[in-house]
Amino acid sequence: MANHQVEVVMVPLPAQGHLNQLLHLSRLISAYNIPVHFAGTTIHNRQAKVRVHGWDPSAASNIHFHDFPTSPFHNPPPDPNATTKFPSQILPSFHASMELRHPIFAVVETISKKARKVIIIYDYLMAYVVQDMHSLPNAESYCFQSISAFSLYSFYWEVMGKPEVKNEAEILKEVTSMEGCFVPELSEFSKLQHEAKKFHSGDLYNTNRTIEGFYLDLLAKEKASGTEKIWAIGPFNPVVIPERKNSNTRSHECLQWLDKQASNTVIFISFGSTSSLSDEQIKELALGLENSGKKFIWVLRDADKGNVFEGDVRRALLPQGYEKRVKERGIILRDWAPQLEILGHPSTGGFMSHCGWNSCIESITMGVPVAAWPMHSDQPRNAVLLTKVLKLSLEVRDWACRGEVVSAITVENAVRRLMDSEEGEEIRQRAAAFGDAVKRSVMEGGATRMEMDSFIAHITR
Numbered sequence: 001m002a003n004h005q006v007e008v009v010m011v012p013l014p015a016q017g018h019l020n021q022l023l024h025l026s027r028l029i030s031a032y033n034i035p036v037h038f039a040g041t042t043i044h045n046r047q048a049k050v051r052v053h054g055w056d057p058s059a060a061s062n063i064h065f066h067d068f069p070t071s072p073f074h075n076p077p078p079d080p081n082a083t084t085k086f087p088s089q090i091l092p093s094f095h096a097s098m099e100l101r102h103p104i105f106a107v108v109e110t111i112s113k114k115a116r117k118v119i120i121i122y123d124y125l126m127a128y129v130v131q132d133m134h135s136l137p138n139a140e141s142y143c144f145q146s147i148s149a150f151s152l153y154s155f156y157w158e159v160m161g162k163p164e165v166k167n168e169a170e171i172l173k174e175v176t177s178m179e180g181c182f183v184p185e186l187s188e189f190s191k192l193q194h195e196a197k198k199f200h201s202g203d204l205y206n207t208n209r210t211i212e213g214f215y216l217d218l219l220a221k222e223k224a225s226g227t228e229k230i231w232a233i234g235p236f237n238p239v240v241i242p243e244r245k246n247s248n249t250r251s252h253e254c255l256q257w258l259d260k261q262a263s264n265t266v267i268f269i270s271f272g273s274t275s276s277l278s279d280e281q282i283k284e285l286a287l288g289l290e291n292s293g294k295k296f297i298w299v300l301r302d303a304d305k306g307n308v309f310e311g312d313v314r315r316a317l318l319p320q321g322y323e324k325r326v327k328e329r330g331i332i333l334r335d336w337a338p339q340l341e342i343l344g345h346p347s348t349g350g351f352m353s354h355c356g357w358n359s360c361i362e363s364i365t366m367g368v369p370v371a372a373w374p375m376h377s378d379q380p381r382n383a384v385l386l387t388k389v390l391k392l393s394l395e396v397r398d399w400a401c402r403g404e405v406v407s408a409i410t411v412e413n414a415v416r417r418l419m420d421s422e423e424g425e426e427i428r429q430r431a432a433a434f435g436d437a438v439k440r441s442v443m444e445g446g447a448t449r450m451e452m453d454s455f456i457a458h459i460t461r
Contacts, residue, residue: 006460007115009037009108011122011130014044014097015090016051016273016304017358018123018146021206023048024236025121025144027055030062032456037111039104041097042067043307053340054238068103070096075310078303080276083403085376086183087274093306094189098128105132112136119459121204124225125189128196140201140459145225147357149207149215149232150389151381156224168214171388176380176399202229204455206236206361208448210434210441211390231455233448235365237358239439241344252338254297254331255345261295264349264428267371267419268342270299271354275375281405282316288411290322294419295329297348299337343368349428350418352396355382364392367435369427371396371414373406392431394418 008029012022019040026036038045045065049057057063073096076089112118120141122130133139145152154175157163165172203225209216209232220228244251258266269289271277277285282300289296302314315334323332339359342348343366352371353359360382363370370393372383386393396414397406418424441448 004035004114005116006119007035007037007111007117008119008121008459009039009104009111011100011104011120011126012038012040012044012048013123013125013146014041014093014306015087016047017356018125019044019048020052020358021146021236022121022123022144023052023057024238025204025206025233026063027057027060027238028233028236028452029456030060033062034456034460035062035064037064037066037107039066039100039107040068041070041093041100043309044093044097047308051336053338054241066104066107068100070099073306075305075307077305077311077314078276080278080302080314082276084180084183085275085402086181086186087276087303087376088183088185090274090304090306091183091185091189094125096306097126098192101129101132104129108133108139109136112138117459125193127193127198131196131198134199141199142202142204142459143197143200143225143227144204144206146206147378148360148382148385149205149212149219150385151357151378153215153218153224154381154384156219156222169218171384174388175384180399180402181376181378181380197226200227202227202231202458205230205232206234206357208232208234208438208441208451210437210447211361211364212385231451231458233452233455235361235438235442237340237362237365239365239442241341252341254333255338255341257331258297258342258345258347261347263346265419266295266297266345266347267350267352267415268297268299268339268348268368269352270337270339270359271373271375272356272359273304274356274377275354276303276314277316278405279317283319284405284408285411286318286322287408288406289330289415290326291408291412292415292419293329294415296415297331297333297337297342299333299339301334301336340366350415350424352414352418355379355386355393357382360386364390364431365435365438367432369393369418369424369431371418373397374399390434392427392434394423394427 010022012019030036073092078089220230351368354375372393373396374380374383380399
């Protein structure tokens with residue numbers, strides 16, 4: 001790869017779950033001695049870098065960040081009481097990112113003049129920004145599908161009118177309705193992206209065939225996303241957490257606390273970067289955790305705004321005296337938490353999660369079972385994948401009851417089932433075995449590593 005005959009340009013959607021996946025993928029591709037250019041807005045590139053876990057982007061000499069300003073955009077706070085939990089507050093930043101069309105084209109055009117080939121990897125919701133790239137004779141573009149193959153195929157199957165399916169796909173009949181998953185404004189934005197899709201050399205997924213080979217094959221066979229060229233090269237995140245020295249005072253306080261706990265005794269609670277809970281729901285969750293008697297780490301923070309570095313952030317109230325009562329067995333984190341390291345810690349034995357795809361793939365990789373509590377978007381479908389297909393999870397509440405507050409007793413029961421029951425132990429053992437299989441697949445000689453090698457060979461041919 002001398003003289004950088006091939007260079008890669010990443011174009012992420014400015015939302016945490018999307019930024020994070022493409023930044024992790026940048027690390028994987030740069031390891032093949034291929035320069036990677038991460039092109040986004042100044043604020044969102046900064047957000048991606050300060051929040052990434054498991055490695056240090058500033059130490060990666062082959063990853064180059066291209067920061068672009070955008071016009072000021074409306075930056076409202078999230079509404080914790082909204083009926084639909086989709087994070088509408090970040091949609092203005094999506095629209096602002098469409099201004100990147102010309103600046104990113106200029107970067108790619110410059111690269112194309114010095115490289116034999118330039119490869120654009122863009123988030124499927126950023127097709128508008130990359131629509132001019134087809135005019136460059138040595139450019140190829142690959143669409144990154146940021147959700148699970150199962151979720152994508154289930155959406156496709158629904159749009160196609162739910163045709164008859166083979167026995168292995170019968171579970172599709174049990175997927176939840178799309179009602180409550182999205183807001184109309186996202187549909188309008190998605191339509192713009194779909195209409196702008198000009199050229200398409202293949203799809204990339206942050207998953208692998210160990211996890212959902214059957215649905216990847218269905219997507220390819222039916223060209224559900226417009227291509228049969230599919231590379232499943234996940235997990236993108238590091239699968240091995242670097243060992244911390246006990247004397248390392250810089251490690252996060254919660255990791256030092258985890259070091260003192262017994263194996264598989266702590267449940268981790270986090271609902272990702274785009275979910276806000278109402279005050280009433282926070283109170284019920286708090287009491288449920290307290291009454292469970294189990295040790296926990298709870299990330300209690302509000303959902304992201306479009307610009308996470310500006311404006312006030314709501315500090316959710318807990319029941320009076322709560323933190324004092326639980327301080328011996330519970331940690332409450334109000335800021336960004338090192339999720340990958342927490343999930344990879346031997347003391348962590350369960351994960352109460354919204355089932356965003358980043359969280360799913362990280363919990364699968366680290367072999368941690370899940371208590372599924374989906375909030376919006378693809379999360380209800382991911383919960384079906386984890387609970388009913390892979391059997392790595394149990395359900396906290398039915399999606400049909402999404403409008404109701406989950407009671408303290410429901411939370412308590414879910415925690416006890418996952419952390420202290422025969423059922424929970426069976427799921428935990430299955431999750432551990434699954435995690436080992438996924439880790440092996442990305443090692444030298446593993447099926448996913450060979451698929452990654454195949455993708456690199458394809459783009460450097």
